[in-house]
Amino acid sequence: MYLYGASGHGKVIAEIAEDKDIIIEGFIDKDQSKRKLLDYPVVNDIPNKSIEVIISIGNNEVRKKIVSEYKNFRYLTLVHSRAIISRRASIGEGSVIMGGAIANSDVKIGKHCIINTNASVDHDCTLEDFVHISPNASLAGGVYIGEGSHIGIGASVIQGIQIGKWCTVGAGAVIIRDIPDGTVVVGNPGRLIKN
Numbered sequence: 001m002y003l004y005g006a007s008g009h010g011k012v013i014a015e016i017a018e019d020k021d022i023i024i025e026g027f028i029d030k031d032q033s034k035r036k037l038l039d040y041p042v043v044n045d046i047p048n049k050s051i052e053v054i055i056s057i058g059n060n061e062v063r064k065k066i067v068s069e070y071k072n073f074r075y076l077t078l079v080h081s082r083a084i085i086s087r088r089a090s091i092g093e094g095s096v097i098m099g100g101a102i103a104n105s106d107v108k109i110g111k112h113c114i115i116n117t118n119a120s121v122d123h124d125c126t127l128e129d130f131v132h133i134s135p136n137a138s139l140a141g142g143v144y145i146g147e148g149s150h151i152g153i154g155a156s157v158i159q160g161i162q163i164g165k166w167c168t169v170g171a172g173a174v175i176i177r178d179i180p181d182g183t184v185v186v187g188n189p190g191r192l193i194k195n
Helices: 009-018 060-069
Strands: 001-002 026-027 040-043 050-053 073-075 182-184 191-194
Touching: 001 009, 050 060
Parallel strands: 001 026, 001 050, 026 040, 050 073
Antiparallel strands: 182 191
């Protein structure tokens, strides 16, 4: 398996793979100055064959671009051994769930999502593809998050809220109202600052 993106986020994902006894061939990164990360080589050229990959880049737009650009990748899903995942939750390919994260009953996590350290996703939540839930963020039951949205560190979203596509919820925000597509919301209670 290869990790696409040789950065701090890649280090965390590499350790999840190691914990699962998955053999890591190396990192892929277009930055020519990167040669090694942890104990693994960094290659700048994409192998010209079908390979197993996890995209280890936190930026949602970049992950989507990589998926659309490289058709010879087969995507794995990684779940940390210390995450708590309901047997009734579903997780799409390419998604990563970090240590301490929780996904409860009937949670639906799309493709290439990140559920970061100690994030909590409660029952009946739906996360479309390329969503990132930052460390210590909490989603109450029945929350819907559209494609590409990013929920900032420590944010809280009350039950039944709908967050549109490609939104950003700021760190520590408290979301008590639905959020339309393409907006930035910060504060307690959350207020729209950019559309």
